[in-house]
Structures are given as C-alpha cells and as structure tokens.
Amino acid sequence: MFGKIVFATSGAPDCDSAARVAFDMAGRYGSEIVVFHCLGIPGKGDSNLVLDVRTGEEVDPDEEYLEGVREELRTTYAIQLSACKNARIEIAVGNPSREVLRAARKEDADLIVMGARRAGVEVGGFYRRGVIGGTHRKVAKAARCPVLTVSRPAASFWGGFSNIVFATDFSKASQSAFKLAQSITRDVDGELHLFHCLDLDRLQSPIALTQEGIEGRLAEARRKIQVEYAAKLGDLAKRASIEVWEGSPYVEIVKFARERQADLIVMAHHTRNVDPDEGPDERPFGSTLEQVLVRATCPVVSVNRPDKLPEASEA
Amino acid sequence: MPEGIYCNKQPITTDEALKALLSDTRGKKYYEEMESLEVDREKLWSSIQKTMKSRMKTWLSVCARCGLCADSCFLYLVNDRNPEQVPSYKIHSTLGEIIKRKGDVDNAFMRHAMEVAWSQCTCCNRCAMYCPHGIDIGIMMGYLRGLLYSQGFVPWELKIGAGMHRVYRAQMDVTTEDWTETCDWMAEEQQDDWPGLEIPIDKEDADIMYTCNAREPKHYPEDLAEAAILFHIAGENWTVPSEGWEQTSLAMFAGDWEACKLQVQNVYAAIERLRPKRVIGTECGHAHRATVVEGPYWAGRPDGQPPRPYIHYVQWVAEALRTGKLKIDPTKRIKVPVTYQDSCNYVRNWGLAETAREILSYIVEPGYLREMTPNKEHNYCCGGGGGFNGIGKFRPQRNKALLTKRDQILATGAKLVISPCHNCWDAIRDLEEEYRIGIDWSFLKPLLIKMVVVPEHLKPKDDDGDA
Ligand code: SF4
Ligand code: SF4
Ligand code: SF4
Numbered sequence: 037m038f039g040k041i042v043f044a045t046s047g048a049p050d051c052d053s054a055a056r057v058a059f060d061m062a063g064r065y066g067s068e069i070v071v072f073h074c075l076g077i078p079g080k081g082d083s084n085l086v087l088d089v090r091t092g093e094e095v096d097p098d099e100e101y102l103e104g105v106r107e108e109l110r111t112t113y114a115i116q117l118s119a120c121k122n123a124r125i126e127i128a129v130g131n132p133s134r135e136v137l138r139a140a141r142k143e144d145a146d147l148i149v150m151g152a153r154r155a156g157v158e159v160g161g162f163y164r165r166g167v168i169g170g171t172h173r174k175v176a177k178a179a180r181c182p183v184l185t186v187s188r189p190a191a192s193f194w195g196g197f198s199n200i201v202f203a204t205d206f207s208k209a210s211q212s213a214f215k216l217a218q219s220i221t222r223d224v225d226g227e228l229h230l231f232h233c234l235d236l237d238r239l240q241s242p243i244a245l246t247q248e249g250i251e252g253r254l255a256e257a258r259r260k261i262q263v264e265y266a267a268k269l270g271d272l273a274k275r276a277s278i279e280v281w282e283g284s285p286y287v288e289i290v291k292f293a294r295e296r297q298a299d300l301i302v303m304a305h306h307t308r309n310v311d312p313d314e315g316p317d318e319r320p321f322g323s324t325l326e327q328v329l330v331r332a333t334c335p336v337v338s339v340n341r342p343d344k345l346p347e348a349s350e351a
Numbered sequence: 352m353p354e355g356i357y358c359n360k361q362p363i364t365t366d367e368a369l370k371a372l373l374s375d376t377r378g379k380k381y382y383e384e385m386e387s388l389e390v391d392r393e394k395l396w397s398s399i400q401k402t403m404k405s406r407m408k409t410w411l412s413v414c415a416r417c418g419l420c421a422d423s424c425f426l427y428l429v430n431d432r433n434p435e436q437v438p439s440y441k442i443h444s445t446l447g448e449i450i451k452r453k454g455d456v457d458n459a460f461m462r463h464a465m466e467v468a469w470s471q472c473t474c475c476n477r478c479a480m481y482c483p484h485g486i487d488i489g490i491m492m493g494y495l496r497g498l499l500y501s502q503g504f505v506p507w508e509l510k511i512g513a514g515m516h517r518v519y520r521a522q523m524d525v526t527t528e529d530w531t532e533t534c535d536w537m538a539e540e541q542q543d544d545w546p547g548l549e550i551p552i553d554k555e556d557a558d559i560m561y562t563c564n565a566r567e568p569k570h571y572p573e574d575l576a577e578a579a580i581l582f583h584i585a586g587e588n589w590t591v592p593s594e595g596w597e598q599t600s601l602a603m604f605a606g607d608w609e610a611c612k613l614q615v616q617n618v619y620a621a622i623e624r625l626r627p628k629r630v631i632g633t634e635c636g637h638a639h640r641a642t643v644v645e646g647p648y649w650a651g652r653p654d655g656q657p658p659r660p661y662i663h664y665v666q667w668v669a670e671a672l673r674t675g676k677l678k679i680d681p682t683k684r685i686k687v688p689v690t691y692q693d694s695c696n697y698v699r700n701w702g703l704a705e706t707a708r709e710i711l712s713y714i715v716e717p718g719y720l721r722e723m724t725p726n727k728e729h730n731y732c733c734g735g736g737g738g739f740n741g742i743g744k745f746r747p748q749r750n751k752a753l754l755t756k757r758d759q760i761l762a763t764g765a766k767l768v769i770s771p772c773h774n775c776w777d778a779i780r781d782l783e784e785e786y787r788i789g790i791d792w793s794f795l796k797p798l799l800i801k802m803v804v805v806p807e808h809l810k811p812k813d814d815d816g817d818a
Binding site: 078080081082083084085096098099100130131134137138141178180340341 | 373374376377508511512522536539540543566569570571572573601735738739740741742743746774777778781
C-alpha cells in the first residue's frame, strides 16, 4: 500500500508512538522505511555551526558528530530496525520542515509519518518563531504524499485499524483525502465514517442563524456528502455511515472520532489556508488539522494532493 | 618551508580537500598548524610591489594620523575607544608595517594581522566618509586580507568558504543538479496557490535574469519561491541560469582574489549566454558588492560594468511599486513600530538609501517608521559584516560588535527590523538571540507577499474549502 515510508523523527520520546505506527506499517506492507532526522538549524551567519534541534546547543556537524547522532538513532530504534529488512537512517542539517519535505521528494515517499509535539514543549526564542513550531504545519501543507501524524500513544496500531473517520469540508483537497480514506478502508477491511461539521463560528452574521436555518444547512451538507462521496463508494457503501454535526470543526471532529472509537482520522490540510505562521494575530488559532492533530487520540493522516495516493491492494 | 596539512598557502580546489578541512572541527588543528606556518617574505614583498596600486600608497602616505576617523568606526566605539581600534592605527600597524619592513615580518606578526583584518574591521567603509582625505581603510583592509590569504593566514571558515567557490562556484556545496532540482521543487510546491507559476531555467532573451545566494537553495528555498511569486504577480518575463546563479562571494571576505574572479566570471558567462535585458540580484548586500560593484574589476571588464545592467533587489521592488506592477493593499501595511537596516554594501557602496526609503513609503503605515540614528549612508555596520558573522574564532569580538546595532535598534523602539541583506539579517537574528531585546526581523519578500494585491486572474480557481 505504501511502498516507501519516510519516518521523520526527532529521536525524542515524543516520537515513540509515531515510531511504533511507522515500523508496524512497514512490517505489514513490506514497505521500505527511511528513518529521517534533521539534527539542527543552520547556525551563525556563514559559519559551519548548527543549532541542535533538541538541545539548542551549537554543534559542529562533523563526521564524528553525525555518526554519533546516527548511532543514537540506531540505539533508540534498535528493536524496530532489526525487525525491519528494508530500513535506513538518513540525517540532514537545515530547517526541519524543509528538510523533511526535501527528503520526501528525494525518496519519492508514499507516506510521511511524524510524531507531533504537544503545544508548549517547544524550546524558546528563535525556535518558536516558526522554525520548529511550524514543522508539522509546513510539511502537512506542502507534502505531495499523505502525512500520518501520531501525537499520542496510539490507541491501536496500523493493521488493527477498523474505524476510519473521513472529515471533509468539501474542498478540492478533501477529494484527495477521500480517495485516501477509501483506499485505506478497503485495504484494512474497515468501516468508513463520512463526517462534516458545519462551522458555526464562520457562519455567524450577516445572517443571524435560526435553528431552522441550521437544520437546513445540515440537511444540505448531508445531501452533499451523499452525492460527492457516498455515491462513489461502490461496494464500500455497505460499510459506510454519514454524519453531519455543527460547531467548531476541530472540536467536533475529535469528539466524533472518539464516539466512533475511530483509530484513524483522514482529512485535508488546506494549502490555501491562511498560514498561521503569518502573523501574531493568527498564530494561536491554527488550522483545523493542526488542532485535530494535537487533540485526537488516534493517528491522523492528511493529504492535500492527488499526486501520490496509494492504490488499495486487491484483498 | 613548513606548511601544515590543514593550514597552508594552497587554496582549496577539490571536494576532498574541502571535506578534509571541514572535518577539522572548528579549525582546531588548522589554527595549531598556523602557529608554525612560515611566511614567504620574498613572495609577500614582490606581490606588494606588483599589486599595490598608487591609490593605496598615496592613502598610506597622506594619512595625517589625525584620528578624525576614530569616532566613525563602530568597533572603536564599542570597544571603549581603544586606540588600537582607530581605523588608521589598524591599517598602519598591519599593512603599513609590512610595507615599511618590505615584507620582512614573522609568523606572530601575520597572525596578529589576521586578527586585525578579520576581527577589527568589517570593511564597512564608514570611516572613509569621515576622513578629510577620503582615505578608505575598509578597502585597504580588503587588500591586506588578500596578502594574508595568499600566505595562508586566513580564518578557517573563510578558507573553506573560498574553497567552496572554487569547487562549486557557490559558497555552499550546491551543485547544478541541486539547484535546478530546487527550482523545480519550489515551482511545483507553489503551483496550487499560484496557478501558472514557473521558475524558468535558462530561458534566453528574458527581461530579467535572477541570481541569488547559495544559502537560499541550500537552507531557505522558500526565498526562491517568494522571488518567483513576486515576479509572477508583477508579470515579469524572467529566468534563472542553471549555471552562474550564485551571486555571493565569501572569497571576497577571504581575500581570495582568484576565486572572486572565477566566481563572478561564472555569473557573467550566464548573462552572456542567456542575454537577459537586465539582471536582478537577491536581497543580499555583499552579493551585490561582489558581483556588481567590485566584480567587473575582478573580471577585468574594461567598462567597469557587468555585461548587462545589474540591479539590486530593492531597486526592482521600488520600481515595481512605483510603476504599479506590484500594488500594496493599504490596509495591510505594517502597523507596528518598524526600523530599516541599511546595508553598507548597497547603501554606502551603491547609493540605494533613498530607494529603500521609497519602498518603505509604500509598505509602512505613515507614522510607524522609526529611523535609526544615524542612518542611510551614515548607518553603522550591523556588526557582522565582512565575514565576521561566520568566524567562530572571533565570535566573542563579533558578539560585542553587535552591541552598536542593538542599541541603535533599542533607541528606535521598533519591534520589527526590515533587513534585506542576508548578512545583516543573520547579525540581527544573532543579536536577538544573544541579548534578547524582543524584536522580529524580516526580509522584504515575505513582507511584500503578505501585503501585495493579487490580480484576480492570478488567483487559484475552483474550490476552496471553508475549514
Ligand atoms: S581621518 Fe584619514 S587622515 Fe586622519 S587618521 Fe583617519 S585615515 Fe588618517
Ligand atoms: S571600514 Fe568600518 S570597521 Fe573598518 S575601520 Fe573603517 S569604520 Fe571601522
Ligand atoms: S552585513 Fe550588512 S551592515 Fe554589516 S557590513 Fe555587510 S552590509 Fe554592512
């Protein structure tokens, strides 16, 4: 299903859950897995110094240091690596999001797996200024292939997935996400929950919404899901459900996923969303995907583009 | 004639040699070996006789040692007016001394001269504006650097930097493949948001050929994407060359004149091959100095000009705003106290102070610009110029040098510093890290993209979601 997986890791414990899922998938699908680590940000001016991503210390990325980092990663993932025939460690220096994207492009990856940092554990100063804080957002936004993010100890493992939530906002990017959701559901023989949340925050004024008005829109959204997605499911339709709620999308998506005991959420991250990096005003809000990423109890896979979607295996 | 394995008079010319030198962490062995590097006195004296122009001879002889230049040098001021930091003293005690002794100087002298040349002068040329005789210590320091480089007395990072230019024709190991691949990548990444956006490579007879700083493809490729977006919005017919795209010159900071020549010839060859109407360089200040101000002389161009008109990025931006190719949405103008870092390399050395102010008049809400004092051609160096930023050995001195800029910025009360020059940008980033004064800093491109009006026909069609 995913021929080549790039597992982007900081090597720190907050990537452990992601590691489990990444290696698990690689094992199950016989995928090639590239353990990718970006060790630091280019440092002072034109010097050769690098600021280590984890410690914030200045380091010299000479062969010895690089080998040390490689060795550390080999130790951290010793068990997984030994169980995996087709695994490799790659390291790079640069801005993490850029380097993950560069690696994914170079490797022609079919999937990027990442761990998410919870809010609030970033290093101060320069780091917070959109260098590491934005890693996810930037990767999810620009990657050609799906990005699977695991931010908490996964409730279940890939392969044990059976309940998939596809959350849509009817955008073009959501079409790609839908295709992915479909493939995965087929592949794992699971159930698919098609979900949309009417964004009440955005609907406020100029039309003061009456309950009736909301009902009307909910019905309209349900119809839309039916036409745009459910009708295209074919044999999968038997295993699919449709649900439309109202509220704040990220809250409702997380709630819905919990209610359905979902073990995977599939959705798009809009390329054209206002980049939350852009200004101090937008920063705290973030995009729906980002909020879902940090709050969901299950892995989240996002995709924006149709370029590199897996074909469902013939089961 | 003992020469070290790492520290010697040979320039770096191969990838292996580069890697070997890089592997010597922080130049530890390099500097150890430097202590016993022999000075080739004859060669030193003969090259002075061959290369020292009458201008410099005159400067050295007419300097009245009046000390009027002292206060003009930020390094003198920031180092508690240490007399050793008086510009004229710095050059007389080094270059002047070598000449007086006809090249008969020893290793310790050369190491001292290296320290003066790279940690006591950023070649910012400010002192030249205040000397009654117009004596330019910065230029002479550059010349001294060349002499030191040829004898192997050059900071480790700059020996590497110059070597990069010799091996890769770029200040970093970015190959032609890496470069063109990055162009494709960035174009692809932007196409959803900017339908039809391209980064055309090697297009002949375009209106604009664009050149940049190797740090961009290497670490910040979005800078290239941003340039493409702005050209796209402005409707420019532009291109980048597959070879000859790197405009910077660490070789200039190193004093490796041969590498400077090789580097700039590479860019000029691209211009001659692609025949653009004109060339636009990225925001980097020293890149402009290297390729446009000094480059023609290195390349031996008889008219003292690059093969085609070659302008700095701020010139293009000002022109695009003036002619309406780029329009700013007035509601999006900067509304926080903001200041502008004048880069010595295109303000003092190329007279673009007013051009930069013209841009500010479009992008900053009236009343929010807080000029530094002094400013424009009188502005102080950021503190990291001339290679200072990158030299680990002189980091403490560099950090101290940042204080001038820190205090200038603090006095403005600005929260944002606009700094088109990459090197100044780095220095401002470092000063914020070092001294935490609570500022942000930005290049022009991302600011412009946030506030430019996008013509209807360039906006993406269909879609888009509302989440
Ligand atoms: S101001 Fe000019 S003449 Fe006076 S000491 Fe300085 S360089 Fe020499
Ligand atoms: S060029 Fe600048 S740094 Fe050098 S001596 Fe003159 S003022 Fe000082
Ligand atoms: S880095 Fe900027 S301020 Fe400093 S010398 Fe260069 S151009 Fe001038």
